[in-house]
Amino acid sequence: MPLFVYKGRNARGELVTGRLESPDNSAVATQLVNSGIIPIDISQAGEGVQGTVGDWLARVFAERITLVDLIFFSRQMHTLLKAGVPILRALAGLQDSARKRALAELLQDLRYSLDSGRELNAALRRHLNIFSPFYVAMVRVGEMTGRLEETFLSLYNHLEFERDMRERVKSALRYPSFVVAAMAAAVVIINLFVIPAFAKVYQGFKAELPFMTKLLIGFSDFMVQSWPVLLAIVVGTATAFRVYISTTNGRYRWDRFKLRVPVAGKIVLKATLARFARSFAMAFKSGVPVVQALTVVAQVVDNDYVAHRIEQMRDGVERGESILRTAGATGAFTPAVLQMIAVGEETGELDDMMMEVAEMYEREVEYELRTLSQQIEPILVIGLGVLVLLLALGVFLPLWELGRAALK
Numbered sequence: 174m175p176l177f178v179y180k181g182r183n184a185r186g187e188l189v190t191g192r193l194e195s196p197d198n199s200a201v202a203t204q205l206v207n208s209g210i211i212p213i214d215i216s217q218a219g220e221g222v223q224g225t226v227g228d229w230l231a232r233v234f235a236e237r238i239t240l241v242d243l244i245f246f247s248r249q250m251h252t253l254l255k256a257g258v259p260i261l262r263a264l265a266g267l268q269d270s271a272r273k274r275a276l277a278e279l280l281q282d283l284r285y286s287l288d289s290g291r292e293l294n295a296a297l298r299r300h301l302n303i304f305s306p307f308y309v310a311m312v313r314v315g316e317m318t319g320r321l322e323e324t325f326l327s328l329y330n331h332l333e334f335e336r337d338m339r340e341r342v343k344s345a346l347r348y349p350s351f352v353v354a355a356m357a358a359a360v361v362i363i364n365l366f367v368i369p370a371f372a373k374v375y376q377g378f379k380a381e382l383p384f385m386t387k388l389l390i391g392f393s394d395f396m397v398q399s400w401p402v403l404l405a406i407v408v409g410t411a412t413a414f415r416v417y418i419s420t421t422n423g424r425y426r427w428d429r430f431k432l433r434v435p436v437a438g439k440i441v442l443k444a445t446l447a448r449f450a451r452s453f454a455m456a457f458k459s460g461v462p463v464v465q466a467l468t469v470v471a472q473v474v475d476n477d478y479v480a481h482r483i484e485q486m487r488d489g490v491e492r493g494e495s496i497l498r499t500a501g502a503t504g505a506f507t508p509a510v511l512q513m514i515a516v517g518e519e520t521g522e523l524d525d526m527m528m529e530v531a532e533m534y535e536r537e538v539e540y541e542l543r544t545l546s547q548q549i550e551p552i553l554v555i556g557l558g559v560l561v562l563l564l565a566l567g568v569f570l571p572l573w574e575l576g577r578a579a580l581k
Contacts, residue, residue: 177201177217181210182468188213188421202298211306211468212298238275238303240339244332246276251325261287279303292316307452307473314459327455334451338444338538345545352553356560363564365400368393389567421477429478436548440541445476446510447534449483454527463490479505496523509533 177198180190189210195201198215205212246267253263261284268280279300286296294313297304308328315324372390375382382390396403417423432438432445452473456466467487471480482505489499497514500506506514510530517526 177215179205179212179216180214181205181212182472183210198299202301203295206298211472212301213306213472214301215299238273238279240332240336242273242276243303243308244329244336247325247329247332251322251329254322254325260293293321305473307456307469310461310465310469311455311459314456314461318460320459324459327459331451331455334535335448338447341539341542342440342444345542348546349549349553352557356557360560361396364389364393364396368567369397383566383570385563385567386570389564425477425481428476431476432478436545436552440538440545441476443534443538443541445474445479446507447531447538449474449479450510450527450534451531454524454531457527458524463496482506 177193177195178190179193179201180188183189193201193204195204198217201215202212249267250263253266254260258266264280264284264287268277268284271277271280282299283293283296286299287293292313294309294316297309297312301309311324311328312321315321368389372393375386375390418427431441434441449470452470453466456469457463461469464487467483467490471483471487474480474483482503485503486496486499489502490496495518497511497518500514501511513526513530514523517523520526
């Protein structure tokens, strides 16, 4: 019987790992769910180095299922189920029309799982690298309540929001990233080629050079002589940073730091709160218990710092406290969110209030992203001006002094 390695979160949201022997990963997922663990990743343990290397190469060059594929899948499933098409026929039709081989194989596996007697959420749970725990939980609730087509429509709207936010962020950061990259390239070229040429001219002056010129020449000499070391430091720092943020503590600290970055921090916070509010509203409206909804939503917000605060909310709700009290104690939510939660709990329309919060922050994020370039532009202009001033003082100041001496 094959051995599987799993990662998951227990009822308190803590990360747990382990190994289980089981016929397939679906059976492993079922065992974990029955034991109170929400699976995050299930993979078969490698057999030897060759198999591991081969699996790694296969994963690197394999065709991937993107977020856009999941959006189309959710929308098409909603349309087909709403039209009364049975699930197996719907999956078969989508498989026949799939252009990606990976997507066709995924749909084939889903059909096989359903033919074997599994529910759709159990079939999706076999592919947690594609379907998030939130997606699987929502489908499970949709099957239990008989509102699966509405669930797929909600998931489509949710995924469309995620894609739209990512595209807006990329578009807003394109211009600042280009300017910063151009400035960095200019600094490297000037220090490697321009300043050394001027340094040879200055040597013929046989005069005391200004401090700024000495500083620029010294830094240029250091870059020319030690550029392999500098390159190794840059690569090593980038690698160490990636390794650090891949750890639990590193990811938590990095996500907390992102919320405090000037200009960008408020956008990240609002986008995270919008994602939390929309996901919680969807889960709550679908009939997911509050504790389970908070557990699943904590894995969707894409920020470990906020996720930790949501888990604190869940622990408070488990102790019998109100959602408003626990949300206020975390210190991660704005007064607007807390006010909406208070109204929602008082009127019994918490899902509607949270959806309004999501729409409000989505509009604010859209406005912030539209004006992001305008907010960053003064900072870039000041940085570019300081760079030009330093270069002008260091490079041309000796020439000005020489000209003044010649005129005298």
